[in-house]
Amino acid sequence: MSRIIISTGKYVQGNGELNKIADYVKELGNSFFIIASENGIKRTREKIEESFKGKDCSLHFEAFNGECSKNEIDRLQKKLKQNNNNAVIGIGGGKIFDTAKAVAYYAGTPVVIVPTIAATDAPCSALSVIYTDEGVFSEYLVLPKNPDMVLVDSSIVAKAPVRLLVSGMGDALATYFEARACVRSGAVTMAGGKATKAAFALSKLCYDTLLEDGLKAKLSVINKVSTKALENIIEANTYLSGIGFESSGLAAAHAIHNGFTVIKECHELYHGEKVAFGTLVQLILENSPSEEIEEVIDFCIEVGLPITLRDLGIKEINKDDIMKAAEVSCDKNDTMGNMPFKVTKEDVYSAILTADELGKMYKQL
Known part of the structure; x- marks a missing residue:
């Protein structure tokens, strides 16, 4: 049996790294579908938009409904197609990461994971944990590859609960x-x-x-x-x-x-x-x-x-x-x-x- 190790394409961690996100992701696409909670959008939108200022890229922010379920993945995938986005960015915690990875997989686009917390080991994995709409474990969705990039701004993580x-x-x-x-x-x-x-x-x-x-x-x-x-x-x-x-x-x-x-x-x-x-x-x-x-x-x-x-x-x-x-x-x-x-x-x-x-x-x- 083969021995195999896999990992994210690039891992970036440090104080203030979110301010440089456009420079890190510019090779992955030019129309980004950004999934975050409503509060996460409020906390990060200004920094992200400032980073992309002057770049020939479009951004669409979409609020996450709270559960990594098949219904939520389907909803977000339809939104992505409507907006003709060609890359996904997931910002927040574990269920958002898993949802973003699944949406990108079904849409055939690159995915960037931006943890605002250090609450799970989900960001780097080629895996999405799928739950029912009620929050009961349903299945593991094994993905063909790990996220293209994981970017962690430690100054944001330090301010999380x-x-x-x-x-x-x-x-x-x-x-x-x-x-x-x-x-x-x-x-x-x-x-x-x-x-x-x-x-x-x-x-x-x-x-x-x-x-x-x-x-x-x-x-x-x-x-x-x-x-x-x-x-x-x-x-x-x-x-x-x-x-x-x-x-x-x-x-x-x-x-x-x-x-x-x-x-x-x-x-x-x-x-x-x-x-x-x-x-x-x-x-x-x-x-x-x-x-x-x-x-x-x-x-x-x-x-x-x-x-x-x-x-x-x-x-x-x-x-x-x-x-x-x-x-x-x-x-x-x-x-x-x-x-x-x-x-x-x-x-x-x-x-x-x-x-x-x-x-x-x-x-x-």
């Missing part, structure tokens, strides 16, 4: 452990082959960076300032985790996240918050060394990631709901099958309840 940065760290937390499971099992990754040593090394660097700079980066965003620690965590959340998960593989943590999407109490949580708890559950499934589990729990407590079901919003445990989440996580089309041993819904159910008890124990220390 701190919970979003922490959520990104939760998403990134799973990268190394899922990559390790896939290397052990010999799983085929989303890149279409076995993991490369380079991708696995990036996954481990991602974890090491979180432990080293996670708390310092959180404190930077609390004060809405950019520091070296924040720059490092933005890179870990966005690039290291993005390349790491895609070219090394996903396993139990993300499958368990998808299971929790069926529990209504969890709908208000961010992706990375659920993934962080899924990481703890994966370590229980693996019967990982106590020292490793303790290191992960200590990190989660330090930055404020969930380690109990109550942290996920589940105040009263309904064991039928937990079993349903466990069953969904073991769907044959999800990534639980990448674990290096067979995992049943009963295994996941037991690991979820055990992880919850362990988290409660650490909270009492």
Whole structure:
């Protein structure tokens, strides 16, 4: 089996980079369809229009409806065709990125991703996670290539809510452990082959960076300032985790996240918050060394990631709901099958309840 690593065409990160976006994207098209939330358009439109001033390019801003669903993708694709745009720019967070990538794929245009938060590893990937209009996980749309460019203005990320940065760290937390499971099992990754040593090394660097700079980066965003620690965590959340998960593989943590999407109490949580708890559950499934589990729990407590079901919003445990989440996580089309041993819904159910008890124990220390 081939070893394959894939990545975005160009990755740009730094303070004030959005002011130079026209210079970076001018070779990709001359009529840009820009997808962002209404608030995102208000926050970035002036800078973008100033950057394009004097350039022979047209811009069309379109507000995102809030969910990366087939209906929203179809709506935006029709708008793009009506405007004869030949490139897509997605500005904002994970669901906007996934929507922009899907719209560009179906329209056959280049796509540029501009994160205003560092909340997921979605920006760099050749993947869109599709949900129903109600926000329940539906499917992965595997794309033929990664975004043409990812541009991160760290000064904007520094001003975003701190919970979003922490959520990104939760998403990134799973990268190394899922990559390790896939290397052990010999799983085929989303890149279409076995993991490369380079991708696995990036996954481990991602974890090491979180432990080293996670708390310092959180404190930077609390004060809405950019520091070296924040720059490092933005890179870990966005690039290291993005390349790491895609070219090394996903396993139990993300499958368990998808299971929790069926529990209504969890709908208000961010992706990375659920993934962080899924990481703890994966370590229980693996019967990982106590020292490793303790290191992960200590990190989660330090930055404020969930380690109990109550942290996920589940105040009263309904064991039928937990079993349903466990069953969904073991769907044959999800990534639980990448674990290096067979995992049943009963295994996941037991690991979820055990992880919850362990988290409660650490909270009492």
